[in-house]
Amino acid sequence: ATPHSLEQTFETLAKHGGMAWIGLYRPTQEEMAAVAKEFGLHRLAVEDAVSAHQRPKIERYDSSLFTVLRPARYLDDTESVEFGELHIFTGSNFVVTIRHAETGGVARVRHRLEARPDLLCHGPEAVLYALLDQVVDDYAPVVAGLENDIDEIEDQLFSGDSAVSRRIYELAREVIQFQRAIQPLPDVMSLLEKGFEKYGVDIELQRSLRDVEDHVQRVISRVNSFRDLLQNALTLDGTLTANRQNEASAAQNEQVKKISSWAAILFAPSFVAGIYGMNFDNMPELHWDFGYPMAIGLMVGAALLMYLIFKRKGWL
Amino acid sequence: ATPHSLEQTFETLAKHGGMAWIGLYRPTQEEMAAVAKEFGLHRLAVEDAVSAHQRPKIERYDSSLFTVLRPARYLDDTESVEFGELHIFTGSNFVVTIRHAETGGVARVRHRLEARPDLLCHGPEAVLYALLDQVVDDYAPVVAGLENDIDEIEDQLFSGDSAVSRRIYELAREVIQFQRAIQPLPDVMSLLEKGFEKYGVDIELQRSLRDVEDHVQRVISRVNSFRDLLQNALTLDGTLTANRQNEASAAQNEQVKKISSWAAILFAPSFVAGIYGMNFDNMPELHWDFGYPMAIGLMVGAALLMYLIFKRKGWL
Amino acid sequence: ATPHSLEQTFETLAKHGGMAWIGLYRPTQEEMAAVAKEFGLHRLAVEDAVSAHQRPKIERYDSSLFTVLRPARYLDDTESVEFGELHIFTGSNFVVTIRHAETGGVARVRHRLEARPDLLCHGPEAVLYALLDQVVDDYAPVVAGLENDIDEIEDQLFSGDSAVSRRIYELAREVIQFQRAIQPLPDVMSLLEKGFEKYGVDIELQRSLRDVEDHVQRVISRVNSFRDLLQNALTLDGTLTANRQNEASAAQNEQVKKISSWAAILFAPSFVAGIYGMNFDNMPELHWDFGYPMAIGLMVGAALLMYLIFKRKGWL
Amino acid sequence: ATPHSLEQTFETLAKHGGMAWIGLYRPTQEEMAAVAKEFGLHRLAVEDAVSAHQRPKIERYDSSLFTVLRPARYLDDTESVEFGELHIFTGSNFVVTIRHAETGGVARVRHRLEARPDLLCHGPEAVLYALLDQVVDDYAPVVAGLENDIDEIEDQLFSGDSAVSRRIYELAREVIQFQRAIQPLPDVMSLLEKGFEKYGVDIELQRSLRDVEDHVQRVISRVNSFRDLLQNALTLDGTLTANRQNEASAAQNEQVKKISSWAAILFAPSFVAGIYGMNFDNMPELHWDFGYPMAIGLMVGAALLMYLIFKRKGWL
Amino acid sequence: ATPHSLEQTFETLAKHGGMAWIGLYRPTQEEMAAVAKEFGLHRLAVEDAVSAHQRPKIERYDSSLFTVLRPARYLDDTESVEFGELHIFTGSNFVVTIRHAETGGVARVRHRLEARPDLLCHGPEAVLYALLDQVVDDYAPVVAGLENDIDEIEDQLFSGDSAVSRRIYELAREVIQFQRAIQPLPDVMSLLEKGFEKYGVDIELQRSLRDVEDHVQRVISRVNSFRDLLQNALTLDGTLTANRQNEASAAQNEQVKKISSWAAILFAPSFVAGIYGMNFDNMPELHWDFGYPMAIGLMVGAALLMYLIFKRKGWL
CATH class of the missing domain: 3.30.460.20 (CorA soluble domain-like)
Structure with missing residues (x-):
């Protein structure tokens, strides 16, 4: 009723x-x-x-x-x-x-206990143990969810997603809170166990509590390893981020270098043009028949020469 | 009196x-x-x-x-x-x-004790326990204040406020001091508990002391987690700072690259002008009817060509 | 059978x-x-x-x-x-x-036990101990494999292979999982030992269990040291990566600086040409017999002067 | 005597x-x-x-x-x-x-003991305890000196003094040595305490030893917190150093960008001059009455246009 | 014999x-x-x-x-x-x-024992203790060698030797291995001590073992502090490396900035030359008597003006 x-x-x-x-x-x-x-x-x-x-x-x-x-x-x-x-x-x-x-x-x-009168007959203690069991069992999907997130984070880390920093940090926060929620449990359970003899707890209930205790240890051990993994991920994220952005910056600098080089190459023939644009009375080349083609040749030659020098120096 | x-x-x-x-x-x-x-x-x-x-x-x-x-x-x-x-x-x-x-x-x-003669009749011990209780209760707003600061710091971290470094450091210092003030408390309390039997302490006082002890454990556990959170925040702050400034530097380099590119593009037509500014006697183009428009066309063409090349190389 | x-x-x-x-x-x-x-x-x-x-x-x-x-x-x-x-x-x-x-x-x-009836006669306990022994012995090649990887990583670290970050991280993950698998073993064994007297375990079996326990301790101690080594490697990788890329970036900047310097040097004679390209009626140099060679000399001199200045300032 | x-x-x-x-x-x-x-x-x-x-x-x-x-x-x-x-x-x-x-x-x-015959009458034990007391009391100015240095370091950190790295490191070394010197003391003292009953040590001497022990605990707890503070300072120093130098580098890049922009702006009118310096027979503008002012206007206009474009792009 | x-x-x-x-x-x-x-x-x-x-x-x-x-x-x-x-x-x-x-x-x-028959008469136990003593004594030069290396590393760190990263890492590896070799020793010794009473070990041998144990504790404590020092050195090395290379990069950028500035300054007079190189019919300045000196003056003035502006902006 x-x-x-x-x-x-x-x-x-x-x-x-x-x-x-x-x-x-x-x-x-x-x-x-x-x-x-x-x-x-x-x-x-x-x-x-x-x-x-x-x-x-x-x-x-x-x-x-x-x-x-x-x-x-x-x-x-x-x-x-x-x-x-x-x-x-x-x-x-x-x-x-x-x-x-x-x-x-x-x-x-x-619901589970109402279906098992054999357990309910152990009275309130059975209910307490069943609740403990349920709460600890319900940690399993939490651990799985966190593990899944960590797996995703590892993929994200190496694929270079910059949002991963925040995700690692926030996941670490969740893990720290989870640790706080589960770390006192072994003490809770050993306190219950100390009462076993005094209160004549049924041997089957004792065993199921030990089973729950074992699950708790498993959860704690995995959550602790999450902590370490996320710590490593945080350190690595710093290194990888620096790495990637250094690479981007190196690529950019490379381009600036090339643009500057090309400008310098173009500058050489331009200088030749400057020379023959001077207005001196006495500039014999200006009156040569093939002065103009010679100047053009000079320009091409100067540009080519600079191109070759820059190429050899690795500036292009 | x-x-x-x-x-x-x-x-x-x-x-x-x-x-x-x-x-x-x-x-x-x-x-x-x-x-x-x-x-x-x-x-x-x-x-x-x-x-x-x-x-x-x-x-x-x-x-x-x-x-x-x-x-x-x-x-x-x-x-x-x-x-x-x-x-x-x-x-x-x-x-x-x-x-x-x-x-x-x-x-x-x-004031509280004067209002409860039932407690005061336990004598000096009741006063000591009440003081312990009060001191530990007064830790709650401190913990809340620190937690609030940490929440604010997390927001600040991701919004890119550079003052956050100092704030994290100073908060960590406060937390370390707080840890020093509360960590000896469990020992203090277990020493009191050891005297329970010897001095025949009232069972109700014993229980309230255990309650206080429980609060102390809670405070310690939370303050320890603050330590870890702030440590993570300090590491992350390093990464995010580097990240943000690398991004700023990348944006700047990008602009320098574009400016250089535009200068190089302008240089090509300028070079054409240089050529037709030369004073050779024998430069047939100079005497063509459409020499001038041809030169202008050449300039536009050269600039266009460079623009296209630079565009394709991703320099613009 | x-x-x-x-x-x-x-x-x-x-x-x-x-x-x-x-x-x-x-x-x-x-x-x-x-x-x-x-x-x-x-x-x-x-x-x-x-x-x-x-x-x-x-x-x-x-x-x-x-x-x-x-x-x-x-x-x-x-x-x-x-x-x-x-x-x-x-x-x-x-x-x-x-x-x-x-x-x-x-x-x-x-197979091993079937060949040694003297051990099998100790019954199921002997089998359990033999399995424990085998499992722990099989950890040796795992430890050796991990140690080998760590040695390789150390070489990779200093040779500047950027793939090493990921390898360190993944190896650290393996080591953390390994730690989880072996850390409960000493407790398992001390539980077995507690039963020695009660169950009258044969002294030879006791000794072989202690031997296994010793191996477990050795594995745990080495795996813990792997953890520390990999942690150091992760930190060092960050430093070395930054180092190497800073060096690359410094080399690039050096080149940009040189290219800019050469452009500036070329610019000086070009300016001389600009001057003598002006169309003033009254420019005596233009009418000198040796005006043109003088201008060329001026150009060479200006370039040389700038070259020397830049050289002295360390810009070339 | x-x-x-x-x-x-x-x-x-x-x-x-x-x-x-x-x-x-x-x-x-x-x-x-x-x-x-x-x-x-x-x-x-x-x-x-x-x-x-x-x-x-x-x-x-x-x-x-x-x-x-x-x-x-x-x-x-x-x-x-x-x-x-x-x-x-x-x-x-x-x-x-x-x-x-x-x-x-x-x-x-x-000197102190010679002035107090009441203590000296406890014999050699009183001397030993007095020496212990003195040594531990003399740690107080050391702790104060270190604390003072840490305070100074914190100020130095945020004021951007680059010598602070070395100072933090060296102070951490001193603190590590100090920890080595004081950490065995509680064991020393509990060993002395174990002999209390056996050797019938005077109750007053016992109490003064407990008082010394308490001071030792205080020194240890503070020195441990120094360790943590200096660790944080070392991490933060890395971040702040990177931060500051990134800022310096950003300021420099900004200047290079502006200089480049101004050069590019000057280049536009220079190009106009280049055009009208060409020697084509058929360049109508050259013969216009207001050709020259028109060219100057073109130059000013081109420079202005580029200035506006660059300004809008944030390059100036 | x-x-x-x-x-x-x-x-x-x-x-x-x-x-x-x-x-x-x-x-x-x-x-x-x-x-x-x-x-x-x-x-x-x-x-x-x-x-x-x-x-x-x-x-x-x-x-x-x-x-x-x-x-x-x-x-x-x-x-x-x-x-x-x-x-x-x-x-x-x-x-x-x-x-x-x-x-x-x-x-x-x-050799030592053969010279001391008084010790040898205690039999095999005396030999075991003498070997333990010798092994632990031989750790002293190892500790001294490591300490010396750490001192050298500290000097190297601040003098900016980039090879120090590797040295720190390798020394840390040696220290970790050393820790593995010595950390089980206290347990070994307390096991020997447990047998003292049972096997009636001579009181002098007991004392010399306690002396050895004390040496072991000293070695362990110093080696642990090496670990911490090297950890700090590794962190600091990262910071100092970044610091030094940022400084180098800042110096380079400064030079690029100056070179760019000088190029821009030279560009101004060059532009003046460009103007008076134009071929307009109607350019009155070209026909002035002092047109040429005026142009030169204009050039010098423009360059000077830019120089002053750049100087004031801190670009030179």
């Missing part, structure tokens, strides 16, 4: 016993106060649950356990990672989940 | 019992000596308290506990973080707070 | 006792289910074994041990490292090996 | 009992041998004491404790840190201090 | 008792097999001893201890560090040393 108000739920629980699972989405102060009163939640944990912006952690109180997880979702269109926040109170006969962002994880876990 | 001199306070305490809370601001040697004598404070701790420039720490002496905290304040106009220094002596029936910078934290804690 | 179907194997094992070694290559869900049922493998380990993409680890279940190893192979033509995945279930009387990539390691271990 | 030779000292000690404090400065082998024999110092420690170049450490021998400290002094004129070396042997009734560099610390401690 | 063949040695040992010290240089498989059989060396250790390329380590077997050390030698002419490999088996009555490179260390230890 799924009661529709908090009061109804409390009533049902009191009457029929069993386990209550209350799912809240950005609860108001009043809603939280009602839930806290009913289940005897600790004031400090309730404060944390209302304010959000917690890092993953786990806190044991007398009658309840307060867990904070940070589910993540990869947004393909902006190439960014969206972080949610999931607070879980578990007691002997209740689970309260509080979501601070729209993520489908809780609903999916609920 | 708030007595107005130290002597009065000591007297009141001796007469009525209870707990004395003495707040000093940059005390003189004499003031400290009086307080130290009355409460039996340890010589070394007193020396530390007078000299300031301590790092956060906690020291247990026979009859008292000496705690150093470094409150921080974000100054928006200079984008810097101002660090205060708060020394706290706690004994069985007294709290002595010594401030070395103007920070409102102590006064706020006093 | 090597039975040809799983059913046959199970039957033989039930009938004759001894130890079964089942080698699977990318098994289907059904195959895994059959094996898991027969040997009572744990559900979570079986899930892992089917899905692949595990990091090296070891998990103890009631009746079996689940080990994941990542064999590596160096591909010379692409200069890359190919990582396989080897899952091993060991129980009291069986070994199940599951390969997720074509690697000859398992077959080689099988 | 202050005896003047080693023999005299040994005699006095044997006769009157009490505690001997022998201060040596770069002792010869013979002096050391005499002292070692008298007090039963261990051969290995004596070898170390003669050879110098030790890192800070502490060694317990049967009857004595051998301590190595590295006092530091900031030299303002060379902006460098000078490291001394202080070896201390302490036994039940003697202290031997060996200095390997001129530092005033030992003398100052002696 | 020094027997000349292995068989003879074994015989002598069996007959006379005492301790055998067998020194092998790159032994063949057969030699090793003979020695291993005689002294009951463990198969795995023997395999390691033959194959070489081990990292420093220590392994305890039932009747023997297997130690691997890596002696180092600084080669001044190539500025490189040559690493040897020394394998040592020690049992109750034998020492087997196996060298894989020509290093004089073993011979020197032998």
